[in-house]
Amino acid sequence: MAEHYSRIIGTEEDKVNCPFYFKIGACRHGDGCSRTHLRPHFSQTLMIPHLYIPPAPGPDGQPVDDTEHFEDFYEEILEEFQKFGDLEQLNIVENLGDHMFGNVYVKFEQEDAAEACLKAMTGRYYAGRLVAPEFSPVTDFREARCRQYDEGVCDRGGYCNFMHMKHVPRHLRRMFRPKRRDRDRDRKKSRSRSRGRDRKSERPSRDDVARSGSAERKAKIAEWNRAKEEKD
């Protein structure tokens, strides 16, 4: 019996547990769902609903290109999450349904790190909105993501109920492992040194740009913390 149960849990055959909540950690029926949403008490994965908000649409009502906006956001939250431990995954969906819009999924290598992160972030404000992380049943993102979308053929568009992941460029994915990041930085330094000074004086170096970006990020994170202190 137990074996049968573990085989059907979260599938269409399972008449008790909601397959959407089980696989995606979010279901469009919310608490009104006719099937059970088994909320885990521990997990390596946290889901933070609606944390990413894309820029407002342009004057013509069309969505604007949010590449830069998204990359800044990604880098900022990545650094924040890494304070609690090493990450396995950091995914943000671009689905438009109310139950998925802007959802952020972060999977830590250790459950303890996820728990510490949940405790620290609960009740904080980000960009004026309350942050409400929850333990998520999602640990295998291959089950959660929309295969058709990945192949460019999902005809359900933004209202699909499987995850449409936002694209994360390689330089950001590379930041996952802190040790590797340090090595890259050293390599970059030695490369720019060998390039000589002439080219540097013509335009701001990549380092200058990166530095101003990180100052901005630090200010934002300080804002998170201030908001929390004020609340406490």
Ligand SMILES: [Zn+2]
């Ligand atoms: Zn459900």
Ligand SMILES: [Zn+2]
């Ligand atoms: Zn889809």
